[in-house]
Amino acid sequence: MASPSPLSFPALHASHGGIWMREGDETREASKGRAISIAAETPVILLNAPLAGQRLGYPELNGLDLLELWAFVHPARFLVPTPKGLAEALGLETPQREGDIPALYHAAAQALIATLADPEWAEREGAWTAAQSLHRLRWPWAQLVTPHLPTPKEAERWLFSKLPEWEEAAARPAPRTVTLNGEAVLERLDALTGHGAEARPGQRAYAEAAAASFAPRALRNQPNMLLAEAGTGIGKTLGYLAPASLWAAEAGGPVWISTYTKALQRQLDRESERLFPDASVRKRRVVVRKGRENYLCLLNLEDALQGGFAGRAAILAHLVARWAAFTKDGDMIGGDLPGWLPILFRRNGTTALTDRRGECIYAGCPHFRKCFIERASRASADADIVIANHALVMVNAARGRESATRPPRMVFDEGHHLFDAADSTFSAALTGQEAIELRRWVIGPEGTSRGRRRGLSARLSDLASYDAEGGEAIEAARKNAQVLPSDEWLKRVNAGEPYGPVEALLAAVRGTVYARAEGQDADAGYGLETELAEPDGALVDAAQTAAEALDGLLRPLTRLGKRLEAVIEDAPDWLDGAARARIEGAISSLAWRCDLVAAWLSILSRIGGPADPDFVDWLAVDRFEGREFDIGIHRHWLDPTRPLAETVLKPAHGVIVTSATLKGGGDWSSAEARSGSLHMDRPAARFEAQSPFDYPAQAEVLIVTDIKRGDIPAMAGAYARLIEAAQGGTLGLFTAIRRLRAVHARIADRLARAGLPLFAQHVDPMDTGTLVDIFRDDPRASLLGTDALRDGVDVPGHSLRLVAMEGVPWPKPSVLHAARRLAGGGSAYDDRIVRARLAQAFGRLIRRADDRGTFVILSAAMPSRLLSAFPEGVPIRRVTLDEAIVSVSERLGSGDAFVHDPRVATHGEAAGRE
CATH class of the missing domain: 3.30.420 (Nucleotidyltransferase; domain 5)
Incomplete structure (x- = not known):
């Protein structure tokens, strides 16, 4: 047939x-x-x-x-x-x-x-x-x-039999002590930019300043540190790659380049082709590193292919298997797996195919020698350039991972995000979701739990049979882990029927949060929080009981870790290379969980006692559209750059922190406060290079004065008219998902009838990377989004010619923000944050020398003191919406140059008139 x-x-x-x-x-x-x-x-x-x-x-x-x-x-x-x-x-x-x-x-x-x-x-x-x-x-x-x-x-010969195996190699010798020659650095820069490239004095000065950070350090814990703000168009990527690659070649050591966004990681990976044009050489000399939760787990994939998945999820697993046979590095999040593929299967996503729960059994896995994660880790030990991200660098340092290959030289690109990355890494949270994951890691499958979960007993069964004390510790940990929340914990807590001491604590937290929440906030359907201050007796008692139970769990986990170390040291007959690697992996995983429980005990010891001025603690009920999904106690450093400096920066020999908006539209004090340099024993050097772009001719800023705050119909009409005037090419930025969705719902059909496609985060069923790819590819398309689109989106050319913000991006009020605002100077602290956000948003607009664009803020309440966020000399006008529409249409529709207008002022003039 x-x-x-x-x-x-x-x-x-x-x-x-x-x-x-x-x-x-x-x-x-x-x-x-x-x-x-x-x-x-x-x-x-x-x-x-x-x-x-x-x-x-x-x-x-x-x-x-x-x-x-x-x-x-x-x-x-x-x-x-x-x-x-x-x-x-x-x-x-x-x-x-x-x-x-x-x-x-x-x-x-x-x-x-x-x-x-x-x-x-x-x-x-x-x-x-x-x-x-x-x-x-x-x-x-x-x-x-x-x-x-x-x-x-x-x-x-397919997939598991086709994938190559990595090989063990001798440890890399320590880097040689070398001092870079300035002329050699500039010659390397010329080679990277190519013969006949346009001379960029700012880029050459940047490369020379960056080279100083690769000099031998004079004293322990005093690295050569450089804070470098290089405006868009300077060419900072090649500016630091030139000395970095030269040092790696001469010293025989790796340079880690850390980014905040996956987009910049991909860009750096592409730029590395200039360093090593030969693909086979580049594969050895340049390695991209991410957290293990980004990579495909081959054991999870095998389980899915053999019946672990059903229905549409099983189809997805086979398509992922097709990809796994041809992927460059197995990176499922931001790598060469199409970002749109998991979305096609809706709820049947790819999260079950990665190691998100820390369940790796290392050498106990039949695919260990072909593991994408292990291959990347080993390849980075011998690479010249390792392209990582802030989170991985900080987690490795905080948890002592890969200490033998700690990078001596580091470049933090997108350095304005170091504070946020450190804030996330060095925080702690005792929540229901975190606690139930720990229970599952210790105990393994229970009741209706499905999947390839394995508890400590299953992962370390041979240790239990060999070492009686280790077996007793495993059994004690399994027994004591039952104090942690189990399946359906949230239903029991909400019904007032908690089971066990930790669920009772979460019930007390929930009761306190709702008792203290303002009525309006409680009815809004979104997350609630309250400061952990003046706790009532019920919360104090629940915290003490939970602390005793958690201490009972920490003791056998700690004892087990010591027994595993003893087994490694004693080296019994059955401990071959694979078993040793598996036990070393278990030691690392145990250390992580012990640190987690210790952090929880530290949080609980604060309840009912004196406050610790270094930390901010609060209680929270996490909700989305009225549905609760987590409850817990949170602790963040008041200044997270303190642990950043101690664990990441000081052990290094040389550190560069760089960004196009490192000062955030302010002065150097902001860059120093948010990079960790204030806590260094030796002050950081500074470098600044202005963008070569002609901002007064290429861009303008319009502040629309006749859109009433909170008037969604008026705001939607403004967005529609602006997009029509620009004929697409608009990036619309919002501070609230609710308003984004409301505006999109009102204007999408209207714009489609005009042949102007509109896409939106949190509306269209696509990941952010795919939305940006679509936006970049179609000059008539427009894209609405939130913070993720304000930072790190690179759309040069005609596809992005108008940025429209719904209003001033003030920080969201929260317990944590209130504490930092109080410590950071009150309103001046808020102003620094807003200026940084405005500078980052404006930075999306002009990416090349031939770009032109308009930046619109739909708020009459834009204070003139914040206009220093924009480049010096850029024209700034306060106009009505009708006037803004005319200006956008004439500038972006017809391509006419600016016409002199007596209302035009630079930010310096506008601030002087405030």
Whole structure:
């Protein structure tokens, strides 16, 4: 029987602008009812089923999704998941009208299926095996794909047998003591920028300043530290890569470059091609590192492929397996796994395929020698450049991980985020979610728990049989862990029927929070919190009881850790290399949990006693849209750069902290306070280079004065008119998800009818990276988002020409912010935060010398004292919305240059008139 053709299935396209269906050779506009009826009766070819289902109001829409077919045919290949992106990737004609898109879907399906018969198809290996499994799982595309895949003549060498094994290597010698030659650094910079590149005096000065940080340090715990603010366009990436790569080559040591966003990690990875053009050499000399929760766990994947997943989740597992055979490094979060792939499976995400719970059994895993995480860790030990992130660098330092390979030289790019990263890393929280995860780690599967969980007894069974004291410690830990919350803990707490001392504590926390919460906040449906001060007797008693129970758990865990260390030292007969590695992994995991419980005990000891001025403690009930999902006690450092300086900065030999907005629109005091340099024994050097861009000619700032605060219809109308005036290319920034959703709901259809696609975080079922890819790819598209889009988004060129903020980005009031505000100078502290946020948001606008754009703030309440956040000389005007629309239309629509206007003032002039 002949295999079915894609043309025998209807093609469906749904957007805010309308719905179109193609059946046979005819395309026509359809109603939602008819589209849903046809999609329910027969598989339809579409692109991004969750997004199309949202447009139809039919969230369970499924069918022949072209993105799933792409993931099968071209795993690990980039694709912008739009009709335009699909057409360009396949070399098809880009549709000019939405009515032409269903025909494109038919053509794309035919092209992808035709690839299966192409002898040059690069991703053929493993396809037949995967297709057979997907056919049994009733994957919709299987009926079209399977007939085009010939049966291989011999068994396919696929995935687990195909992946290479890493090899153990001798420890790397300590770096040699060298001093970089200034001329050699500039020669390396010239080689990286390329022959004939435009001379950049600021970049050369930056490279020379950065080189000083690679000099030998004079005293222990006094690294050569540089704070460097290099404006956008200076070329700071190559500016620090030049001395970093030269030092690595001459000293024989690694340089760790740490970022805050995954986008910059990808950018640095691309820039490394200039250092090592040969791909095989680059793979050895440059390594990207992330936390282990970012990487595919092969043991979890094997479990999923062998029946651990069911339904759509099982299909996802097989598509991930296809990707795993071709991935560069196994990075599932921000790597070469398409960010849109997990979203296609809605609730059946990829989190179960990574090691998010710290359950790794290390050498006890049959795939240990092929593990992506272990390979990256070992590769980084011999690399010249390690591209990591702030969180990983800090966690490794705080937990003593990889101490033998502690990086002697570090560059913190996106340095304005060091404070936030340290705040997260060095905090502690005793919450229901954290406690139940610890219980599961110690005890293992209970009751209805599913998955590949293994408790301490299962992971260390051979130790228990060999060492009686170790076995007793394991059993004591398992028994005492039952004081922790178990399944359904939140229901019991909410019903006033807690079970065990920790659940009783959480019930007392919840009662205190609701008793002290303001009525308006309690009714809003979002998280509640209250300062941990003047606790009542019930909370104090519950804290003491819980502390005794947790201490009872900490003791056997600590004893077990010591027994494991003794086993390593005694080296029994059964302790081969694999067993040693497994026990060393268990020691590391135990140390992490012991530190966690110790932090909880420290928090509980504070309740009812004197306050610790170094910390801020509070109680919280976490809610989303009225639904509670966690309860707990939180502790943060008042100044998290103190532990940052002690654990990360001081042990290094050289540190560079750099950013385009390091001072946040203020002076150096802000950069010093938020980078940790204030706590260093030796003051940091400073470097500053202004952006080479002509901001007065390339950009302007408009402050709209006639939009009333809280008037959602007026704000929505303003966004719609601004986007229409700019003809798309707009990044809309919000400080509240509620307002973002309300504005999007009011304007999306209107803009679609004008041929201006609108996408939004927290609305469209896509990850942030995919949304940015779509926005970058379509100059007529606009994107609405929150903080994640304000920082680290790089969209150069015409695709981003207007940034519109709903208002002044004041800090969210919270217990933690109130404490830091009090310690940091009151309103001056708030001003520093706002100026930094404005500077970062404005930095999204002008990324190249030929960029032009407008920055709009929809708030008459914008204080003039904050306008120093914008570059010197940039024109700033306070205008009505109508005037702003005219200016945006003339500037971004026609491309005319600025016309002199007596109301235009630079930020210096505006501040002088306040």
